[in-house]
Amino acid sequence: MTKAFEHDAIRAQFPTLSQQIDGQTLCYLDTAATSQKPQSVINAVNQYYQLNNANVHRAAHQLSARATRDYEAVRSQVQGFINSNRVDEIIFTHGTTESINMVAHGLTAQFDKDDIILVDTAAHHANIVPWQQLAKQTGAIIKPIPLNDDLTIDVDAYEQLLSLAPKLVALTHVTNALGTVNPIIELTQKAKQAGAITLVDGAQAIAHFAIDVQQIGCDFYVFSGHKMYGPTGVGILYGRYQILDTLTPMLTGGEMIKTVSFNGTEFGSLPNKLEAGTPAISAVIGLGAAISFMSDLPSDLVEQHEQTLLHYLQQQLDQLGDISLYGAGPNNVGVVAFNLAGEHHQDVGILLDQQGIAVRCGHHCAMPLMQHLNLKGCCRASIGLYNNKQDIDLFIDALRKVKELLL
Amino acid sequence: MPLNDKVSQAVLAIQQATNWQDKYRQIMLVGKVLAPLNETFKVEAAQVKGCESQAWLYHYQEADKHFFCADSDSRIVKGLIAILLDATHGKTSAEITSFDLERYFSHLGLSGQLSPSRTNGVTALANAIKQFAAT
Numbered sequence: 001m002t003k004a005f006e007h008d009a010i011r012a013q014f015p016t017l018s019q020q021i022d023g024q025t026l027c028y029l030d031t032a033a034t035s036q037k038p039q040s041v042i043n044a045v046n047q048y049y050q051l052n053n054a055n056v057h058r059a060a061h062q063l064s065a066r067a068t069r070d071y072e073a074v075r076s077q078v079q080g081f082i083n084s085n086r087v088d089e090i091i092f093t094h095g096t097t098e099s100i101n102m103v104a105h106g107l108t109a110q111f112d113k114d115d116i117i118l119v120d121t122a123a124h125h126a127n128i129v130p131w132q133q134l135a136k137q138t139g140a141i142i143k144p145i146p147l148n149d150d151l152t153i154d155v156d157a158y159e160q161l162l163s164l165a166p167k168l169v170a171l172t173h174v175t176n177a178l179g180t181v182n183p184i185i186e187l188t189q190k191a192k193q194a195g196a197i198t199l200v201d202g203a204q205a206i207a208h209f210a211i212d213v214q215q216i217g218c219d220f221y222v223f224s225g226h227k228m229y230g231p232t233g234v235g236i237l238y239g240r241y242q243i244l245d246t247l248t249p250m251l252t253g254g255e256m257i258k259t260v261s262f263n264g265t266e267f268g269s270l271p272n273k274l275e276a277g278t279p280a281i282s283a284v285i286g287l288g289a290a291i292s293f294m295s296d297l298p299s300d301l302v303e304q305h306e307q308t309l310l311h312y313l314q315q316q317l318d319q320l321g322d323i324s325l326y327g328a329g330p331n332n333v334g335v336v337a338f339n340l341a342g343e344h345h346q347d348v349g350i351l352l353d354q355q356g357i358a359v360r361c362g363h364h365c366a367m368p369l370m371q372h373l374n375l376k377g378c379c380r381a382s383i384g385l386y387n388n389k390q391d392i393d394l395f396i397d398a399l400r401k402v403k404e405l406l407l
Numbered sequence: 408m409p410l411n412d413k414v415s416q417a418v419l420a421i422q423q424a425t426n427w428q429d430k431y432r433q434i435m436l437v438g439k440v441l442a443p444l445n446e447t448f449k450v451e452a453a454q455v456k457g458c459e460s461q462a463w464l465y466h467y468q469e470a471d472k473h474f475f476c477a478d479s480d481s482r483i484v485k486g487l488i489a490i491l492l493d494a495t496h497g498k499t500s501a502e503i504t505s506f507d508l509e510r511y512f513s514h515l516g517l518s519g520q521l522s523p524s525r526t527n528g529v530t531a532l533a534n535a536i537k538q539f540a541a542t
Contacts, residue, residue: 351483354427361459405431
């Protein structure tokens with residue numbers, strides 16, 4: 001059966017989007033920072049607190065059994081959603097940042113002085129700073145992967161760096177500042193051939209197209225729930241079992257142990273070993289609802305809708321004039337980065353905000369990329385599946401007024 | 408002693424502006440009244456943290472009065488600084504300490520620019536001015 005794609009009906013499921021900001025229709029173009037949530041996700045979180053609130057994995061009573069059942073059901077949902085091999089390869093974290101920190105911390109004991117770590121120049125700080133911390137502690141060396149003029153990864157330079165036999169390669173599936181989609185299967189395969197451990201930051205990819213971690217072949221894939229229509233406070237660390245099981249737990253304490261005595265403690269097995277303490281149960285339940293929401297939509301039509309919108313956005317910005325676009329290609333996903341002539345990105349952001357337009361202005365947690373572009377920052381408009389052509393028209397119209405005022 | 412008659416006039420115009428375009432046009436105009444800081448003074452030690460844009464603030468004291476020099480790479484932030492200085496430049500410690508930033512900005516119809524969650528740094532700048540006046 002073909003799944004229906006009635007855009008107005010889908011958009012109507014997002015209550016935040018129907019509000020007015022200072023008497024003007026809200027135009028939300030900041031999904032790359034966080035997505036809005038459909039009613040079904042809000043309901044799921046609510047329902048957990050109204051009916052099933054209990055701690056998980058302590059199923060001595062019915063409520064706890066229900067909470068544990070629902071919590072673990074989401075783990076299976078995530079497994080299916082990204083096609084991992086085993087359900088215990090899915091670890092619930094608080095978000096992408098925590099996931100990467102857990103891997104960096106967990107691998108520290110396996111690193112020696114002068115081991116090499118390759119990091120994407122266009123990476124989010126969350127995929128740079130944890131590696132720097134690891135390097136500081138072990139004497140490992142960070143080497144940035146250079147970019148081409150069009151801001152895609154320079155594959156020739158990448159291959160040369162791989163010939164140095166790096167211990168780990170930290171990649172980005174879709175860059176958060178620019179929306180560049182990296183050839184992740186190719187990059188991962190090359191890293192694996194060079195014998196490196198691979199981690200892929202999928203935070204900006206997960207909401208926009210299907211992810212198959214086995215097809216990518218990476219050791220770790222990480223993302224956040226709140227960027228894929230789910231709640232804040234929950235993220236995923238996927239790890240290939242053999243290597244995930246070698247991570248030293250970053251957090252220790254309750255839930256993650258097998259036995260504890262004052263002579264010593266034996267850790268439990270995956271996934272509990274890496275989920276110390278009470279998890280964000282309601283957020284995990286909400287993430288399950290978000291996956292159901294996304295899975296009920298025809299993914300090919302959603303992708304098509306988003307690409308049509310993004311191309312329209314790129315084209316309208318280009319036509320407006322006096323706009324610099326950064327790394328804007330036809331294959332980008334979700335994001336357009338721009339500046340208006342020589343104007344400060346913050347001035348543009350303040351004046352767009354006056355008109356009910358929500359975009360992000362700043363360095364987008366990608367300072368090394370901004371340094372590479374010789375920019376202080378830029379504006380970023382980003383879309384989700386709920387945006388429509390009217391949003392783009394409102395935005396362009398507002399930006400035209402900003403341009404009239406500033407130039 | 409007002410910072411400059413032009414600033415004081417512009418602050419009045421901001422208050423009377425009837426739409427956001429007029430308001431922000433006036434804010435940027437008032438920023439132009441402040442002399443730009445020489446590039447050699449745009450150093451990190453003088454930077455006010457908490458702004459998405461860069462802002463620099465210098466202070467000097469004559470007798471019991473405080474005087475300021477400031478600049479920003481954002482035109483709107485520079486305008487907001489000028490508005491701040493109109494209320495604080497050449498004032499005594501007691502006057503600056505008792506200055507009610509929130510009331511002043513809301514009087515100008517700019518209270519939305521003041522919340523700590525805004526990255527324009529006006530609150531940080533106001534705190535820096537008060538700190539200078541307190542020491």
